[in-house]
Amino acid sequence: MSSSPLLDPSVDHALQLIVTGASTEETCATDLAAGPWNFDTVPGYGPGSSMGDVIPTGAPRQGELPASYREAAEPELHERIRAAKAALGERVVVLGHFYQREEVVQHADYVGDSFQLATAAKEHPDAEAIVFCGVHFMAETADLLSGPDQAVILPNLAAGCSMADMASIDQVEECWEQLAEVLGPLDAPDADGLVPVIPVTYMNSSAAIKGFVGRHGGIVCTSSNARTVLEWAFARGRRVLFFPDQHLGRNTAKAMGVPLSEMPLWNPRRPLGGSSAAELQDSRVILWHGFCSVHRRFTVAQIDQARAAHAGVRVIVHPECPMEVVDAADEAGSTDFIRRAIDAATEPTTFAIGTEINLVRRLAAQYPQHEIFCLDPVVCPCSTMYRIHPGYLAWVLEELVAGRTPNRITVTADVADPARVALERMLAARPPVAVG
Numbered sequence: 001m002s003s004s005p006l007l008d009p010s011v012d013h014a015l016q017l018i019v020t021g022a023s024t025e026e027t028c029a030t031d032l033a034a035g036p037w038n039f040d041t042v043p044g045y046g047p048g049s050s051m052g053d054v055i056p057t058g059a060p061r062q063g064e065l066p067a068s069y070r071e072a073a074e075p076e077l078h079e080r081i082r083a084a085k086a087a088l089g090e091r092v093v094v095l096g097h098f099y100q101r102e103e104v105v106q107h108a109d110y111v112g113d114s115f116q117l118a119t120a121a122k123e124h125p126d127a128e129a130i131v132f133c134g135v136h137f138m139a140e141t142a143d144l145l146s147g148p149d150q151a152v153i154l155p156n157l158a159a160g161c162s163m164a165d166m167a168s169i170d171q172v173e174e175c176w177e178q179l180a181e182v183l184g185p186l187d188a189p190d191a192d193g194l195v196p197v198i199p200v201t202y203m204n205s206s207a208a209i210k211g212f213v214g215r216h217g218g219i220v221c222t223s224s225n226a227r228t229v230l231e232w233a234f235a236r237g238r239r240v241l242f243f244p245d246q247h248l249g250r251n252t253a254k255a256m257g258v259p260l261s262e263m264p265l266w267n268p269r270r271p272l273g274g275s276s277a278a279e280l281q282d283s284r285v286i287l288w289h290g291f292c293s294v295h296r297r298f299t300v301a302q303i304d305q306a307r308a309a310h311a312g313v314r315v316i317v318h319p320e321c322p323m324e325v326v327d328a329a330d331e332a333g334s335t336d337f338i339r340r341a342i343d344a345a346t347e348p349t350t351f352a353i354g355t356e357i358n359l360v361r362r363l364a365a366q367y368p369q370h371e372i373f374c375l376d377p378v379v380c381p382c383s384t385m386y387r388i389h390p391g392y393l394a395w396v397l398e399e400l401v402a403g404r405t406p407n408r409i410t411v412t413a414d415v416a417d418p419a420r421v422a423l424e425r426m427l428a429a430r431p432p433v434a435v436g
């Protein structure tokens with residue numbers, strides 16, 4: 001840990017200072033300073049960015065974490081995690097998403113974005129357990145890509161993703177049926193060999209949605225390859241149905257020259273998603289009405305404020321941010337793009353970053369030669385990523401040592417097979433080769 005409190009990457013420490021009055025920083029929810037087990041039996045996503053989002057009925061809930069983990073102090077939990085990992089050795093791999101708490105990330109064998117982590121798990125075919133410190137759809141993806149005898153474990157089952165939950169399989173099936181009524185048979189190519197619509201899902205979606213996409217000639221994308229994937233889709237279809245994140249879809253298609261007037265929004269609660277048949281027929285990209293509550297917090301006013309307060313500041317935001325924010329920023333890119341951009345800066349630079357605060361504070365601590373701060377001045381982490389506390393990590397690891405396999409995430413074969421097809425299409429998609 002850094003000796004300077006300014007460079008302490010721990011969001012939890014910042015929150016403890018806020019609730020005790022030792023810091024003048026603001027938070028969106030003082031409940032964040034409490035143990036997440038206080039919210040395991042409470043409806044909703046818990047405190048943090050998505051606390052206002054509607055959690056679907058039947059979303060997985062975590063059972064009670066035993067008292068010995070809830071009551072243990074931070075140093076004891078770290079010691080128990082280290083001891084359990086040492087006892088398990090090569091039998092376990094711990095993966096930590098960029099947005100995880102610092103207290104969890106420090107025990108991870110790999111740290112990265114969801115797809116980097118899912119592929120990292122593949123490098124350990126002999127590991128019996130993959131402990132995924134991230135959210136539910138990421139653990140599902142790791143299960144899709146890992147061996148059949150490997151158990152993927154999510155330390156807290158309540159770590160869902162409100163954005164992924166905004167597109168349920170029933171809603172997407174219903175949308176597909178309605179589109180067929182407007183656009184005709186969706187698997188019939190026209191004279192140019194193009195089908196009416198290609199479904200494209202962001203990695204941040206359930207395995208059921210990835211399976212749907214695989215069954216219907218579609219493909220998965222990440223925030224790093226969304227443009228390449230849309231080019232792949234436009235080579236095969238007249239239009240794209242993009243879910244669940246409207247902002248990634250809009251920002252990517254706009255950069256490719258698709259006019260906003262050809263990107264209607266599909267609201268699953270309204271007939272034809274809220275558009276007319278003519279608007280759907282004239283569309284190029286139909287955007288699902290989903291969003292990330294972390295990235296929706298960023299505003300153009302915050303960028304203006306950063307520019308006014310810091311001459312020469314470089315503003316980099318994630319493409320899950322609203323279009324106006326991406327347009328006002330200097331650059332937009334995935335978490336890995338942001339990390340590499342900072343790493344590549346040779347001169348001391350001031351960076352204002354529009355992404356989840358755990359990653360921003362970690363980058364600020366890792367690159368003390370730069371001034372790095374989060375565009376949003378309010379401390380408000382992703383609600384569900386924050387549900388993974390070191391107490392849950394210690395619990396699952398000690399359960400494994402005892403020969404039990406808690407919180408295993410399994411994708412059934414009927415979903416897994418087409419979902420893998422959609423992922424394989426993504427891996428095979430390549431940017432077009434420049435000619436001349």
Ligand code: SF4
Nearest residue numbers: 161162163292294382
């Ligand atoms: S940061 Fe946004 S997209 Fe990522 S897990 Fe949290 S809610 Fe989901």
